[in-house]
Amino acid sequence: MGTLRLTIPSPSPALTFVRNRQRKFLYAGLSSILLLVLWGTLLIVFDAPYGGLGQGIGSDGVSLEAVRNQTLGFEKIFCINLPSRTDKRDAIVLGSSITQFHVDWIDGVSSEDMSPKAYPPHLDDADRPRMLPGEIGSWRAHVNALQRIVSERISTALILEDDVDWDVTLKTQLHDFAQGALALQPNQPHASPYGPSWDLLWLGHCGMKCERNSPFYIIKNDPTSVPAYALPQYWAGPAIHPLVDNIKHNRLICKSTLAVCSTAYAVTLPAAQKILAAVSVAPTEESMPAGESIVYDVMLGRLCETGYLRCISTYPSVMGNWKGAGLPSKGSDIQYRYDGPREERVFEGASFWGVVYSVMDNLGGLVSGERVVRASVRDVMLPVLDLGRVKGNRGKLHVLDYEEMVLSGV
Known part of the structure; x- marks a missing residue:
């Protein structure tokens, strides 16, 4: 019986070319999809629009890059804002969107609107300094923020006031x-990402002191370090010593023993x-000593x-901080400021203080997609900053011999 042989004709050179070309397109397409997925994952994880920096890993694998996420390395970010001040909420929403972090709101x-029975404990003590109505409301709003953190068991939270301003390079x-x-x-x-042994990170203040005779961290040549002349009124200090504090372009990080604002x-x-116990539920002589102010930030310090x-x-x-353009009274919701008779009122421009590359000052250019801020x-080190060239700085631990006034590395 004969054998049936099936002869498959060889493909023509033209057909072979077409098939090879199809394979190349397929491989190229799959490679592109893989790269896009990888790039998208990196953007979600690291989320660093202004200023990339090499990844740092903590001792247990916690990445320092977590500070670049949508909550700046905390579980939540809250901003305290009176519902009537929609202008401030507009600004915070826009500024945080541009610098890519998300804010939840605590009503001021x-x-x-409070019962006098719910005012701060010991407010009516005979020797207690008087609190302004705005300071009482501010105390309650901050306590409400703490209450929410405790109620929802939020591991870490950043609390902002609605006149806060920050640097365009905040994540770096x-x-x-x-x-x-x-x-x-x-x-x-x-x-x-901020470490294992802290209770409070005071990131926005108007004066602070470092723990004496303890090491502190110095970052040199920090372009975001505000020159001494341009600092707002600092009500506490010096941080270390005026000779150390005022070295140009330096930033100090330390264990703090006092801060205000x-x-x-x-x-x-x-x-x-x-804190909720100390300033509201179960105050002690430690948190509310006789004759001392019980304004919220003073108690916190x-x-x-x-x-x-x-x-x-x-x-x-x-x-x-910042203040939008308008009448002088537009700035603070805690301290009342009289604008004067209608015919004598003076319109003030927007003002910004305490940061170098102010988000609020640069909003106009940022929303237009500009990559340069002023x-x-x-x-300052860089009057004009190219956001594509932002770099972080690593510092070192130092100690100060107060008797010899010698600053040395650890």
């Missing part, structure tokens, strides 16, 4: 700050519980000073 409180600043904060703490496993600060859940809280801060402050103050 007017003391007129926080990366540098996290490195300094880690250098000040024990080398232990930690779930936060609650523009921006981060707390852990245990710290929020402790006192809790750092007594060691009740483990506080870390930076000089100059990372975050500053400094809001004089005498």
Whole structure:
């Protein structure tokens, strides 16, 4: 019986060319899809629009790059804002969107809407300094923020006030700050990129002091360090010593024993519980000593000073303040300012203080897609900053011999 042979004709050269070309397109397409997926994943994880920096890993694998995520390395970011001040909310929403972080809101409180029974404890003590109505409302709003952190068991949260301003390079600043904060703490496993042993990170203040005779971290040649002349009124200080504080273009990071102004600060859940007890539920002589002010930020600083809280801060402050254009009274919702008779009122331009490359000052260019920002103050390292060339700075630990006035590395 004969054998049936099936002869498959060889493809023509033209057909072979077409098939090879199809394979190349297929492989190229698959490679492109893989690269896009990988790139998208990196964007989600690192999310660093202004200023890339080499990835740093903590001792337990926590990446320093977490400070570049949508909540700046914290579980939540809250901003306190009176519902009536929609103008401020507009600005915070726009500024945070451009610099790529997300804010949740805590409604500000007017003391007129509070029962006097719910005012701060010991407010009516005979020797207690008087609180302004706006200060009472501010106290309640901050306590409400703490209450929410405790109620929802939020591991870490950054609390902002709605007149806060920040640098366009904030995420790079926080990366540098996290490195300094880690250098000040024990080398232990930690779930936060800012380290294992802190209660409060005071990022926006108007004056602070470092723990005396303890190492502190110095970042040299920091283009975002505000010159001494351009700092707002600092009500506490010096941080270390005027000769150290005022070295141009330096930034100090240290364990803080005192700070004032609650523009921006981060707390852990245990710290929020402790503060809620100290300033509202179970106050003690430590938090509310006789005859002393119980304005919220003053009490917070006192809790750092007594060691009740483990506080870390930076000089100059990372975050500053701004006021939109308008009448003088437009600025503060805590302190009342009279604008004068209608015919004598003076319209003021917007003002920005406490930061170099102010987001609020540069909003116009940023929303138009500009990649260059301008400094809001004089005498800085880079009057004009190309956002494509932003780099972080690594610092070193130092100590100061106060008797010999010798600054040396550790």
